[in-house]
Amino acid sequence: MTQRNQDKAVTEFLAEAEDILEGIGQSLIDLESGMKSGAVNPEVINTIFRGAHSLKGLSGMLGFFRVSELSHTLENLLDNLRLGKLALTGAVMDCLFESLETLNSLIAKIGQAGDDDVETGPSLSHIDAILSGEDSEKPSDGSPLGGVELAASVLEVLTEYEEHRLMENIRQGARLYEVQVTLDLTTFDDDLQELTKTLGTLGEVITTLPSASDTPESTIRFNLIIGTPHGETELREVITLDTAVLREIQYSTEVKPVQAASRPSRPAEQGAQGRPAGTEQSFTGELKGLTKTVRVDITKLDALMNSVGDLIQKKNMLYGLAWEMKKESTLAGPANDLLRITDAVDRKLQELQEGILDVRMIPIGQIFNRMARIVRKLSNASGKKINFSTSGEDTELDKLVIEDMADPLMHIIRNAIDHGIEPPEERERLGKPVEGTIRLDAYQKGNHVVVEVSDDGAGIDAEQVYAKAIAKGLLEEQDNLDEDYLLKLLCLPGFSTADEITEVSGRGVGMDVVKQNISALGGVIDIQTELGRGTRFFITLPITLAIMPALIVRCSKQTFAIPLNAVSENLIVPGDAVRTVEQKEVIRLRGRTLSLLRLQEIFRLPPSENPKNKAHIVVAGLAEKKIGIIVDEFLDKQEIVIKSIGTTLKKIRGIAGATETADKRARLVLDVSALIEEATQGVQTA
């Protein structure tokens, strides 16, 4: 392989490996809840097995031997699980979760450093310990499929796993049926998917065997074998395909059905009322054609989005030109044509823009799954019982926003487990349910997505936080204690310090970093807390960072962009309406006092030549907090594409990023939430 091919392969590998691990994570959560409710869907184990199997093959090909060693060992464990040679227990679940975590670190290391130099020893020995102890847990199936009358052509096509599933169904006393269908070659996948899904509600589809012999040219025949506790009548009722031929497969009971009760150590197989494990769930199967999806590097989408941004600016120039032409009476006709065409171009550009945005959107459920794993791990580590629930997993956000939300969410959840949820005995004493609850809820609200993280723990003791902040010399004594202020204290750099580092919230990353991360995404964080009842964080995020409408303003000959979703109104007020209260400029707006900031002062710009008798004020704010920003002039509304900014600019408070103007110059985008903080802090500490 050439170096270029190798690099390309590694990039593809990383993307695919992330998908595989994400899928395994989801399946592990499903598996554990299945285990707890006593109805494990065998297909879930098989899916995890396939994931580990693919990862092993891929990493081996690309020379990532630690990944391949661990996924290989994990595959062995999963193989034993899916073949019924190993019982699914809490210890096995722990081991699976641990391996997943190590694999995640390995893949992350490859992404960062190009090598998989991460310690895998503990995970490997954990798996080995389980594998070497397996004999005592479960004898292997042993008996071959001797007693089962099946066409040889079917038997020899069953993989080892399918053979096992067939045996399992027989053991559980299920009836076996063969369903033969002849389907049109162009639509068979949908028809078959439908059929598999329907049959899955009654039992387990063990194999799907395609055949081309003795079928008309444009058709394909499938023989499905299903195991089910139901009879022929029920099956016929649900099969709607005309071509379907149903036949029961007889087998003698040389192979003894085993009663579930005699094997208490095997919850994986204890289906309700002795039915085959998993019959409670429908097997929707995974009949997806993978090549219908395309993996795209997000920077390519950024480039497309930039081009669209440029086009939008060019289109605006065309509009300007058309209006100029209209002023000349002789050109009115062509000018109107030009306006019409520009309108049409505008609509198409919007479609294009929406299309690109849509591609960037992924459901937030992806990180919820990650959080579920973290809760599981931390609740084990801390000895606290936690019930984790989520809603709004389908809420979509820009992929980049979602990626950057993982760390802040994780930190808040760690805090909730460590400082929020009380130990079981204390909860009992307080008359609370022994099991604490942590919820993650996401929903869309206008142009934003709100993510709520709530717990029913002890709440945050504002007095205590306040006292601690004073003791640390982080602030002077004062009264005014509300929730905003509490949050501000919690988010002060250096507030969470070494004396509260524990196993759980551990790393010394404080709420200040959480807040910074959320701010960098153009979001805001709010808090509600009640002593003894719990804490709730509200994180409000823009749906995308890729493109946003912005108000363009001028101040001291420079132009700035203010994200329109942070602007509530523009005012032009007489100069004397601006008053100074306690050294801060304010105006009265509909009976309320609005703090003002001069952009020129914040960024230390040269004095503006704006007449003093009028003030241009942009009223900006998210949620309940608002300020007025004094500028020289309002210029325009534009769609802007935010570019990442260099490290020097990152340190300047009040700047969220930069965007490019039509003439290719950089224009700064204001960070409204940081500016609000600046302004309100001043008032409250005054």
Added chain:
Amino acid sequence: MAISILIVEDSSTMRSLIASTLESLGDYEVIEAGSGFEALKILPGRRFDLIITDINMPDINGLELVNFVRSHPRYRETPLMIVTTEKSAEDRAKGIALGANTYITKPFAAEALKAAVLQLLDETRV
């Protein structure tokens, strides 16, 4: 005329690794199928000189695909290679019994794949 090859493999990375390796051999046209179902859709409408399939796939597995290929009048004799791992010896043996000509074990070096493909095409040339 170009030698036409169908690769059936659910891992996109693996697919493109195999495809780029074979394309480097010269006049080879490589068609990729991301699942067994996709292969079932592609096979009847075309003609392939070689089929390479994975075993572990989500919708129908490689053995079922081998069985289908051999049941299809056009593909009774078409060279067929299965891609397996050293672990799935039992399934591999079944694949050969069902009519696959040869197999290659993951992980493999690009050169090993080239050699195996050339050898298979050479042996089965009529």
